Amino acid sequence: MAEHVEVFPPQPQPGEASFDTLENILKTIAQWYVRKDGKYYDVEEPGPVFSRGDVERIIVQRLKGEFPGQDLSEDVVRQLLQVAIGDIFVDPRRSIPIWSGLRQSMPGNPNRLSFKRMAATINTWREPSYRRLEGVAPDWGPFEEFMQVTFTREDERRMLTDWLAWCLQNEDDKPGWAPFLFSAEKGSGKSTFAKVAGLLFGDQNTATENNINKLVSRFNAPVLEKKLVICEELYLPPGSDKANAVKTFITEKEAVVEHKFQAVQQVQQVCCFVFITNHKPVWLEQGDRRFYVVHVDHDGHRFGPNGSKYASQVAALFAYFEEPKHVAALYKALKAHKVAEDFNPHSLEVIQKATAVMREIQESAIDITRKAVAEFFDEHECVAVNMKGADFMVEQRLATKKTALKHVLADLGWVSKNAKWGGKDYKRMIWLKPGYTLKGSVISGPDTWELDTEVVDNSKGELGNGFYVKDQGEPTAPTLKDDLDAEIDF
Numbered sequence: 102m103a104e105h106v107e108v109f110p111p112q113p114q115p116g117e118a119s120f121d122t123l124e125n126i127l128k129t130i131a132q133w134y135v136r137k138d139g140k141y142y143d144v145e146e147p148g149p150v151f152s153r154g155d156v157e158r159i160i161v162q163r164l165k166g167e168f169p170g171q172d173l174s175e176d177v178v179r180q181l182l183q184v185a186i187g188d189i190f191v192d193p194r195r196s197i198p199i200w201s202g203l204r205q206s207m208p209g210n211p212n213r214l215s216f217k218r219m220a221a222t223i224n225t226w227r228e229p230s231y232r233r234l235e236g237v238a239p240d241w242g243p244f245e246e247f248m249q250v251t252f253t254r255e256d257e258r259r260m261l262t263d264w265l266a267w268c269l270q271n272e273d274d275k276p277g278w279a280p281f282l283f284s285a286e287k288g289s290g291k292s293t294f295a296k297v298a299g300l301l302f303g304d305q306n307t308a309t310e311n312n313i314n315k316l317v318s319r320f321n322a323p324v325l326e327k328k329l330v331i332c333e334e335l336y337l338p339p340g341s342d343k344a345n346a347v348k349t350f351i352t353e354k355e356a357v358v359e360h361k362f363q364a365v366q367q368v369q370q371v372c373c374f375v376f377i378t379n380h381k382p383v384w385l386e387q388g389d390r391r392f393y394v395v396h397v398d399h400d401g402h403r404f405g406p407n408g409s410k411y412a413s414q415v416a417a418l419f420a421y422f423e424e425p426k427h428v429a430a431l432y433k434a435l436k437a438h439k440v441a442e443d444f445n446p447h448s449l450e451v452i453q454k455a456t457a458v459m460r461e462i463q464e465s466a467i468d469i470t471r472k473a474v475a476e477f478f479d480e481h482e483c484v485a486v487n488m489k490g491a492d493f494m495v496e497q498r499l500a501t502k503k504t505a506l507k508h509v510l511a512d513l514g515w516v517s518k519n520a521k522w523g524g525k526d527y528k529r530m531i532w533l534k535p536g537y538t539l540k541g542s543v544i545s546g547p548d549t550w551e552l553d554t555e556v557v558d559n560s561k562g563e564l565g566n567g568f569y570v571k572d573q574g575e576p577t578a579p580t581l582k583d584d585l586d587a588e589i590d591f
Contacts, residue, residue: 225326288411
């Protein structure tokens with residue numbers, strides 16, 4: 102809130118008693134709408150644009166519906182409208198404010214509007230109604246057993262519980278990584294975990310998407326205005342714009358967003374994400390710290406031997422949480438839960454915390470990359486590659502990034518040297534195939550094979566794609582293979 106602006110009176114909830122003083126009615130009206138460039142917008146749904154006349158007529162009808170017990174004469178209503186809309190010299194809490202054009206989730210802030218230099222930002226976060234219940238004691242209820250049956254490995258179960266508890270305990274902050282629940286079988290409880298999380302954060306603060314299209318689309322603002330974002334069937338091509346965007350949303354607290362018919366804006370976002378898939382995410386990049394992948398592999402899935410029993414358990418779980426006080430009890434239990442001392446919400450320690458499926462994906466990714474790079478070198482008879490060649494290999498998706506390629510080259514036995522070569526008087530990095538050495542500007546290999554990099558570079562100009570290769574026709578006078586780029590078929 103801005104300085105010198107007191108907190109608005111709380112908005113009455115459906116079914117609750119409304120405020121009956123004119124002062125509070127006026128302050129309530131002031132939270133219904135914002136104005137910008139002479140136009141008016143509903144705080145709850147700021148898409149439609151209203152004129153002043155439209156808003157005045159709507160307010161008259163809303164007053165009747167939201168304050169049914171208050172006998173408001175036409176003269177009183179006119180005065181309320183004059184103060185809320187017409188007057189300039191008026192307390193900001195009693196006047197429809199100027200809108201900054203921003204919308205963002207502000208968990209814990211009960212006000213629908215927040216002010217900076219007296220321009221209002223719409224707060225999209227709404228306190229879940231169950232949190233206003235009194236006399237509720239902490240109780241895990243059937244959620245504890247659900248977690249034990251669904252996530253059979255204790256370390257994974259504790260990690261997920263700690264993540265959920267931390268997110269609720271620090272609702273105005275955001276974690277730097279996200280649970281990624283994988284199971285090839287349907288009915289294994291992946292979505293159930295996410296739905297329970299949605300109940301805890303509140304339906305109004307949760308977005309559920311069938312894929313990431315809306316999240317990474319141009320008009321992604323409505324998704325990033327939520328606290329919890331659930332995405333199913335996540336697939337991110339390594340190195341793609343979509344992959345980079347999702348990773349940024351997971352880790353960064355500022356995001357560039359856009360609403361239809363509005364300018365692009367940079368806002369604060371506190372989203373926490375849960376990803377779900379039926380396919381093993383073998384596309385994950387090596388060492389990725391943003392996804393905690395859990396294989397949900399118990400025997401209670403739809404076609405498992407305990408499928409019927411597990412389905413009944415899940416049905417009973419949802420029936421139990423239809424009662425708001427039970428959701429409130431679980432919320433209090435998670436608020437009181439003490440996360441592990443080594444739990445790091447902002448950075449996933451992939452070496453210490455990697456699950457079995459994460460290690461399997463990591464090893465598979467390294468093996469596939471190693472084979473692809475080895476086949477590329479064998480096909481083109483490469484004996485040396487420089488940084489430009491490394492860039493080319495990453496561009497062609499033979500490796501996810503140069504740091505990963507460095508490890509693959511080491512696994513293949515290639516040796517890196519930082520030396521002067523190719524006629525340059527400064528040191529550069531070059532990798533050499535096993536059995537080959539570099540002395541001065543000359544690469545030497547088996548059977549007195551030699552290649553003078555300075556001659557090759559001078560005769561060929563720029564070093565093509567950054568590869569030195571054998572010349573099959575003249576093994577004692579090798580040159581850079583011409584048109585290497587054209588010969589590579591990916």
